[in-house]
Amino acid sequence: MRKKIIKLDQKQDVDSSRKWLDIEKLAAVEVTSEDDAFPIESALLPGKVSEWCALEPGKQMIRLRFDDPQRIQWIRLNFQEPEIIRTQEFILRWSNDGGLSYREIIRQQWNFSPEGSTSEIENYQVDLSGVTILELSINPDISGTNALASLKELRLA
Known part of the structure:
Protein backbone atom coordinates (compact mmCIF):
# COMPACT_ATOMS: atom_id res chain seq x y z
CA MET A 1 0.00 0.00 0.00
CA ARG A 2 1.41 3.38 -1.01
CA LYS A 3 0.17 6.31 0.99
CA LYS A 4 0.93 9.91 1.72
CA ILE A 5 -0.31 12.16 4.51
CA ILE A 6 -1.63 15.44 3.11
CA LYS A 7 -3.19 18.55 4.56
CA LEU A 8 -6.91 18.94 4.06
CA ASP A 9 -6.57 22.33 2.35
CA GLN A 10 -3.79 21.14 -0.02
CA LYS A 11 -4.88 21.51 -3.64
CA GLN A 12 -3.45 19.51 -6.50
CA ASP A 13 -1.75 21.75 -9.04
CA VAL A 14 -3.00 20.72 -12.50
CA ASP A 15 0.04 22.45 -14.03
CA SER A 16 2.68 20.65 -11.97
CA SER A 17 3.13 17.63 -14.24
CA ARG A 18 1.94 19.22 -17.47
CA SER A 33 -8.79 41.95 -33.43
CA GLU A 34 -5.99 42.94 -31.09
CA ASP A 35 -5.21 45.87 -28.82
CA ASP A 36 -1.51 46.70 -29.27
CA ALA A 37 -1.16 47.00 -25.49
CA PHE A 38 -2.59 43.48 -25.02
CA PRO A 39 -1.24 41.27 -27.84
CA ILE A 40 -2.20 37.63 -28.35
CA GLU A 41 1.28 36.52 -27.28
CA SER A 42 0.35 37.58 -23.75
CA ALA A 43 -2.23 34.79 -23.55
CA LEU A 44 -0.33 32.10 -25.45
CA LEU A 45 3.21 32.26 -24.14
CA PRO A 46 4.21 31.19 -20.61
CA GLY A 47 5.70 33.85 -18.39
CA LYS A 48 3.60 36.71 -19.72
CA VAL A 49 1.84 38.75 -17.05
CA SER A 50 -0.70 40.47 -19.26
CA GLU A 51 -3.58 39.18 -21.38
CA TRP A 52 -4.94 39.39 -24.92
CA CYS A 53 -7.70 41.91 -25.48
CA ALA A 54 -9.62 42.74 -28.64
CA LEU A 55 -9.45 46.28 -29.95
CA GLU A 56 -13.06 46.23 -31.16
CA PRO A 57 -16.17 45.10 -29.28
CA GLY A 58 -18.21 42.06 -30.23
CA LYS A 59 -17.49 38.49 -31.24
CA GLN A 60 -13.84 37.56 -31.77
CA MET A 61 -11.85 34.53 -32.86
CA ILE A 62 -8.41 33.14 -32.09
CA ARG A 63 -7.22 30.44 -34.48
CA LEU A 64 -4.09 28.32 -34.11
CA ARG A 65 -2.87 26.80 -37.40
CA PHE A 66 -0.36 24.07 -36.60
CA ASP A 67 2.58 23.55 -38.95
CA ASP A 68 2.28 19.79 -38.39
CA PRO A 69 -0.70 17.84 -37.00
CA GLN A 70 -0.65 17.73 -33.20
CA ARG A 71 -2.02 15.45 -30.53
CA ILE A 72 -3.72 17.47 -27.81
CA GLN A 73 -4.68 15.91 -24.49
CA TRP A 74 -5.22 18.94 -22.27
CA ILE A 75 -6.63 22.41 -22.84
CA ARG A 76 -6.55 25.19 -20.27
CA LEU A 77 -8.47 28.46 -20.68
CA ASN A 78 -8.38 31.38 -18.26
CA PHE A 79 -10.71 34.36 -18.65
CA GLN A 80 -10.73 37.37 -16.29
CA GLU A 81 -13.28 40.17 -15.95
CA PRO A 82 -12.97 42.27 -12.77
CA GLU A 83 -15.10 45.25 -13.80
CA ILE A 84 -18.19 44.51 -15.93
CA ILE A 85 -21.26 42.35 -15.33
CA ARG A 86 -21.69 40.28 -18.47
CA THR A 87 -22.45 36.81 -19.78
CA GLN A 88 -19.75 35.49 -22.07
CA GLU A 89 -20.05 32.53 -24.40
CA PHE A 90 -17.09 30.74 -25.93
CA ILE A 91 -16.86 27.91 -28.42
CA LEU A 92 -13.77 25.77 -28.75
CA ARG A 93 -13.50 23.59 -31.85
CA TRP A 94 -10.86 21.74 -33.83
CA SER A 95 -10.09 20.48 -37.31
CA ASN A 96 -7.90 17.65 -38.54
CA ASP A 97 -8.24 18.55 -42.24
CA GLY A 98 -6.94 22.11 -42.38
CA GLY A 99 -10.31 23.73 -41.73
CA LEU A 100 -12.51 21.89 -44.23
CA SER A 101 -14.54 20.54 -41.32
CA TYR A 102 -14.67 21.24 -37.58
CA ARG A 103 -15.69 19.36 -34.45
CA GLU A 104 -16.91 21.22 -31.41
CA ILE A 105 -15.10 20.49 -28.14
CA ILE A 106 -17.10 22.74 -25.82
CA ARG A 107 -19.62 25.58 -25.93
CA GLN A 108 -20.01 27.34 -22.62
CA GLN A 109 -21.48 30.45 -21.07
CA TRP A 110 -20.16 32.17 -17.96
CA ASN A 111 -21.55 35.04 -15.88
CA PHE A 112 -18.94 37.56 -14.76
CA SER A 113 -19.66 39.89 -11.85
CA PRO A 114 -17.25 42.23 -10.02
CA GLU A 115 -18.88 41.34 -6.70
CA GLY A 116 -18.37 37.62 -7.10
CA SER A 117 -17.29 35.79 -10.21
CA THR A 118 -14.37 37.63 -11.79
CA SER A 119 -12.50 34.68 -13.30
CA GLU A 120 -13.27 31.54 -15.26
CA ILE A 121 -10.58 28.87 -15.42
CA GLU A 122 -11.37 25.77 -17.44
CA ASN A 123 -9.27 22.62 -17.76
CA TYR A 124 -10.37 20.06 -20.35
CA GLN A 125 -8.92 16.61 -20.68
CA VAL A 126 -9.29 15.57 -24.32
CA ASP A 127 -7.81 13.10 -26.78
CA LEU A 128 -7.50 14.87 -30.12
CA SER A 129 -5.23 13.37 -32.78
CA GLY A 130 -4.04 15.06 -35.92
CA VAL A 131 -5.12 18.58 -34.92
CA THR A 132 -4.30 21.03 -37.70
CA ILE A 133 -6.44 23.93 -36.41
CA LEU A 134 -7.73 24.85 -32.97
CA GLU A 135 -10.22 27.68 -32.91
CA ASN A 146 -20.03 46.71 -26.55
CA ALA A 147 -17.93 44.48 -24.30
CA LEU A 148 -14.40 43.59 -25.38
CA ALA A 149 -13.29 39.97 -25.62
CA SER A 150 -10.21 39.07 -23.63
CA LEU A 151 -8.23 35.97 -22.69
CA LYS A 152 -5.74 35.68 -19.85
CA GLU A 153 -4.34 32.29 -20.82
CA LEU A 154 -4.60 29.46 -23.35
CA ARG A 155 -2.37 26.44 -22.80
CA LEU A 156 -2.26 23.10 -24.62
CA ALA A 157 -0.61 19.83 -23.73
Whole structure:
Protein backbone atom coordinates (compact mmCIF):
# COMPACT_ATOMS: atom_id res chain seq x y z
CA MET A 1 0.00 0.00 0.00
CA ARG A 2 1.41 3.38 -1.01
CA LYS A 3 0.17 6.31 0.99
CA LYS A 4 0.93 9.91 1.72
CA ILE A 5 -0.31 12.16 4.51
CA ILE A 6 -1.63 15.44 3.11
CA LYS A 7 -3.19 18.55 4.56
CA LEU A 8 -6.91 18.94 4.06
CA ASP A 9 -6.57 22.33 2.35
CA GLN A 10 -3.79 21.14 -0.02
CA LYS A 11 -4.88 21.51 -3.64
CA GLN A 12 -3.45 19.51 -6.50
CA ASP A 13 -1.75 21.75 -9.04
CA VAL A 14 -3.00 20.72 -12.50
CA ASP A 15 0.04 22.45 -14.03
CA SER A 16 2.68 20.65 -11.97
CA SER A 17 3.13 17.63 -14.24
CA ARG A 18 1.94 19.22 -17.47
CA LYS A 19 4.34 19.84 -20.35
CA TRP A 20 2.67 22.61 -22.33
CA LEU A 21 3.08 22.76 -26.10
CA ASP A 22 5.35 25.51 -27.41
CA ILE A 23 2.72 27.28 -29.52
CA GLU A 24 5.25 29.87 -30.68
CA LYS A 25 7.26 27.15 -32.45
CA LEU A 26 4.39 24.89 -33.52
CA ALA A 27 1.69 27.18 -34.91
CA ALA A 28 0.76 30.39 -36.67
CA VAL A 29 -1.85 32.47 -34.87
CA GLU A 30 -4.75 34.29 -36.50
CA VAL A 31 -6.83 36.76 -34.50
CA THR A 32 -9.74 38.95 -35.57
CA SER A 33 -8.79 41.95 -33.43
CA GLU A 34 -5.99 42.94 -31.09
CA ASP A 35 -5.21 45.87 -28.82
CA ASP A 36 -1.51 46.70 -29.27
CA ALA A 37 -1.16 47.00 -25.49
CA PHE A 38 -2.59 43.48 -25.02
CA PRO A 39 -1.24 41.27 -27.84
CA ILE A 40 -2.20 37.63 -28.35
CA GLU A 41 1.28 36.52 -27.28
CA SER A 42 0.35 37.58 -23.75
CA ALA A 43 -2.23 34.79 -23.55
CA LEU A 44 -0.33 32.10 -25.45
CA LEU A 45 3.21 32.26 -24.14
CA PRO A 46 4.21 31.19 -20.61
CA GLY A 47 5.70 33.85 -18.39
CA LYS A 48 3.60 36.71 -19.72
CA VAL A 49 1.84 38.75 -17.05
CA SER A 50 -0.70 40.47 -19.26
CA GLU A 51 -3.58 39.18 -21.38
CA TRP A 52 -4.94 39.39 -24.92
CA CYS A 53 -7.70 41.91 -25.48
CA ALA A 54 -9.62 42.74 -28.64
CA LEU A 55 -9.45 46.28 -29.95
CA GLU A 56 -13.06 46.23 -31.16
CA PRO A 57 -16.17 45.10 -29.28
CA GLY A 58 -18.21 42.06 -30.23
CA LYS A 59 -17.49 38.49 -31.24
CA GLN A 60 -13.84 37.56 -31.77
CA MET A 61 -11.85 34.53 -32.86
CA ILE A 62 -8.41 33.14 -32.09
CA ARG A 63 -7.22 30.44 -34.48
CA LEU A 64 -4.09 28.32 -34.11
CA ARG A 65 -2.87 26.80 -37.40
CA PHE A 66 -0.36 24.07 -36.60
CA ASP A 67 2.58 23.55 -38.95
CA ASP A 68 2.28 19.79 -38.39
CA PRO A 69 -0.70 17.84 -37.00
CA GLN A 70 -0.65 17.73 -33.20
CA ARG A 71 -2.02 15.45 -30.53
CA ILE A 72 -3.72 17.47 -27.81
CA GLN A 73 -4.68 15.91 -24.49
CA TRP A 74 -5.22 18.94 -22.27
CA ILE A 75 -6.63 22.41 -22.84
CA ARG A 76 -6.55 25.19 -20.27
CA LEU A 77 -8.47 28.46 -20.68
CA ASN A 78 -8.38 31.38 -18.26
CA PHE A 79 -10.71 34.36 -18.65
CA GLN A 80 -10.73 37.37 -16.29
CA GLU A 81 -13.28 40.17 -15.95
CA PRO A 82 -12.97 42.27 -12.77
CA GLU A 83 -15.10 45.25 -13.80
CA ILE A 84 -18.19 44.51 -15.93
CA ILE A 85 -21.26 42.35 -15.33
CA ARG A 86 -21.69 40.28 -18.47
CA THR A 87 -22.45 36.81 -19.78
CA GLN A 88 -19.75 35.49 -22.07
CA GLU A 89 -20.05 32.53 -24.40
CA PHE A 90 -17.09 30.74 -25.93
CA ILE A 91 -16.86 27.91 -28.42
CA LEU A 92 -13.77 25.77 -28.75
CA ARG A 93 -13.50 23.59 -31.85
CA TRP A 94 -10.86 21.74 -33.83
CA SER A 95 -10.09 20.48 -37.31
CA ASN A 96 -7.90 17.65 -38.54
CA ASP A 97 -8.24 18.55 -42.24
CA GLY A 98 -6.94 22.11 -42.38
CA GLY A 99 -10.31 23.73 -41.73
CA LEU A 100 -12.51 21.89 -44.23
CA SER A 101 -14.54 20.54 -41.32
CA TYR A 102 -14.67 21.24 -37.58
CA ARG A 103 -15.69 19.36 -34.45
CA GLU A 104 -16.91 21.22 -31.41
CA ILE A 105 -15.10 20.49 -28.14
CA ILE A 106 -17.10 22.74 -25.82
CA ARG A 107 -19.62 25.58 -25.93
CA GLN A 108 -20.01 27.34 -22.62
CA GLN A 109 -21.48 30.45 -21.07
CA TRP A 110 -20.16 32.17 -17.96
CA ASN A 111 -21.55 35.04 -15.88
CA PHE A 112 -18.94 37.56 -14.76
CA SER A 113 -19.66 39.89 -11.85
CA PRO A 114 -17.25 42.23 -10.02
CA GLU A 115 -18.88 41.34 -6.70
CA GLY A 116 -18.37 37.62 -7.10
CA SER A 117 -17.29 35.79 -10.21
CA THR A 118 -14.37 37.63 -11.79
CA SER A 119 -12.50 34.68 -13.30
CA GLU A 120 -13.27 31.54 -15.26
CA ILE A 121 -10.58 28.87 -15.42
CA GLU A 122 -11.37 25.77 -17.44
CA ASN A 123 -9.27 22.62 -17.76
CA TYR A 124 -10.37 20.06 -20.35
CA GLN A 125 -8.92 16.61 -20.68
CA VAL A 126 -9.29 15.57 -24.32
CA ASP A 127 -7.81 13.10 -26.78
CA LEU A 128 -7.50 14.87 -30.12
CA SER A 129 -5.23 13.37 -32.78
CA GLY A 130 -4.04 15.06 -35.92
CA VAL A 131 -5.12 18.58 -34.92
CA THR A 132 -4.30 21.03 -37.70
CA ILE A 133 -6.44 23.93 -36.41
CA LEU A 134 -7.73 24.85 -32.97
CA GLU A 135 -10.22 27.68 -32.91
CA LEU A 136 -11.59 29.68 -29.99
CA SER A 137 -14.60 31.93 -30.67
CA ILE A 138 -15.56 34.40 -27.94
CA ASN A 139 -18.78 36.36 -27.66
CA PRO A 140 -17.89 38.66 -24.76
CA ASP A 141 -21.52 39.51 -23.95
CA ILE A 142 -24.44 37.56 -25.34
CA SER A 143 -26.76 40.49 -24.57
CA GLY A 144 -25.04 42.45 -27.33
CA THR A 145 -23.32 45.22 -25.37
CA ASN A 146 -20.03 46.71 -26.55
CA ALA A 147 -17.93 44.48 -24.30
CA LEU A 148 -14.40 43.59 -25.38
CA ALA A 149 -13.29 39.97 -25.62
CA SER A 150 -10.21 39.07 -23.63
CA LEU A 151 -8.23 35.97 -22.69
CA LYS A 152 -5.74 35.68 -19.85
CA GLU A 153 -4.34 32.29 -20.82
CA LEU A 154 -4.60 29.46 -23.35
CA ARG A 155 -2.37 26.44 -22.80
CA LEU A 156 -2.26 23.10 -24.62
CA ALA A 157 -0.61 19.83 -23.73
